[in-house]
Amino acid sequence: MSKSLALELSNYGAKLIISSRNESVLNEVKNRCKFPENVVVLLLDLEDYKSLPTKVVKAILFFGSIDVLVNNEGIHPDRFAKLILKAIKNQKEEVYIVRAKEKN
Structure with missing residues (x-):
């Protein structure tokens, strides 16, 4: 998810899972969000296909469901x-x- 989209959605109190291979960038975005307590960082490398099923389960467990998925790879x-x-x-x-x- 792009930084600007995450920041904008956070303004409305959305619960967000932001993902990338770069944890420091993700934490920077999380800390800039209006409600950082509603933001979860999930390290994710889409080239690591074998890890994807586990990552999906982790993502669902964070908030119980995924209502909207934005793929901005x-x-x-x-x-x-x-x-x-x-x-x-x-x-x-x-x-x-x-x-x-x-x-x-």
């Missing part, structure tokens, strides 16, 4: 380029493995 251009290069490398490795198996 963004990727820095440098990080995006690294992810693309990693995907290409992995794909090439998979092709080599398949070709090696075909030869055997």
